[in-house]
Amino acid sequence: MLRLALLLACFLAASSTARADSPATVTPGAFTWGVSATFPPFESVQDGKLVGFDVDLADLLSKRLGLTTTPMTFEFSGLIAALLGHRIDAVISGMYVNPQRQEVADFVVYMIIGNQIIVRHGNPLKLTDLNSLCGHRIAVPVGTVFETQANQANDSCTEAGRPAVTILDLPGGTTSCVLALSQGRADAVIASSSTLVSLSHDRPDEYDAAGPPFDNDTKVGIAVAKGNPALSTALQTAMRSLVADGSYAALLSRWGFPPQSSPF
Numbered sequence: 001m002l003r004l005a006l007l008l009a010c011f012l013a014a015s016s017t018a019r020a021d022s023p024a025t026v027t028p029g030a031f032t033w034g035v036s037a038t039f040p041p042f043e044s045v046q047d048g049k050l051v052g053f054d055v056d057l058a059d060l061l062s063k064r065l066g067l068t069t070t071p072m073t074f075e076f077s078g079l080i081a082a083l084l085g086h087r088i089d090a091v092i093s094g095m096y097v098n099p100q101r102q103e104v105a106d107f108v109v110y111m112i113i114g115n116q117i118i119v120r121h122g123n124p125l126k127l128t129d130l131n132s133l134c135g136h137r138i139a140v141p142v143g144t145v146f147e148t149q150a151n152q153a154n155d156s157c158t159e160a161g162r163p164a165v166t167i168l169d170l171p172g173g174t175t176s177c178v179l180a181l182s183q184g185r186a187d188a189v190i191a192s193s194s195t196l197v198s199l200s201h202d203r204p205d206e207y208d209a210a211g212p213p214f215d216n217d218t219k220v221g222i223a224v225a226k227g228n229p230a231l232s233t234a235l236q237t238a239m240r241s242l243v244a245d246g247s248y249a250a251l252l253s254r255w256g257f258p259p260q261s262s263p264f
Helices: 001-017 051-065 075-084 147-158 173-182 195-202 229-244 249-255
Strands: 030-035 043-047 049-051 068-073 107-122 136-142 166-170 188-192 205-207 214-225
Touching: 030 051, 030 075, 051 068, 051 229, 051 249, 075 107, 075 214, 107 147, 107 173, 107 195, 107 229, 136 147, 136 173, 147 166, 147 188, 166 173, 173 188, 195 205, 214 229, 229 249
Parallel strands: 030 068, 136 166, 136 188
Antiparallel strands: 043 049, 107 188, 107 205, 107 214
16 A cells, blocks of 8 residues: 555656646657757757757747656757657757648747848948848859849849849858858858857857848748647647747847747
């Protein structure tokens, strides 16, 4: 009898971490979420510790759900497979919402990403938007939407009889473009607004934004497997509570995301 009472007490103590209205999860009492820690400022590993906007968001959501936050790291390409294989409850990993992913998962949208013009600190050339790029050297990763935007800006300049944009199509992604900017080989870089957030967080005195984000319509969301509406609803409710009490806005500010990043 004593042994039975002790076992019952242990069970009650373990289950008390989850609220009565917490959704069912792969591990009772825990919110297990998948992440690929290679996309700062959303997630990365620093000094052996998982850090980033998504990490803080998952912590807040877990508390609202009455669950223990439990991240599991994967290669990005394996996140959806882990979700569909019921190894994790959700994916929180800077995941862009697209039609292919929506076929197998439902999304709780928590951010909107756009594009921005990145300049050296202080914006010495006083650039403001795509129309201000005429006559300047703009670095873009080759074969990207940013290259397309630079070409469109150039067309607008020449059609208006203004100086052409000198486009530096660089291999090596945004990293090589930012290097060209820091070395003075480019006057500006076109990149995602999340790239600027990451740069500003790591090197706050080197880079600035030239104007607000544009084409601000890429949704970032928490992926939940279809057929799990209880968890989707619970996360939506928890997210709304974070917005209502200011926690979400504070998190945006902490990581340096512009107000336009909020979909709420």
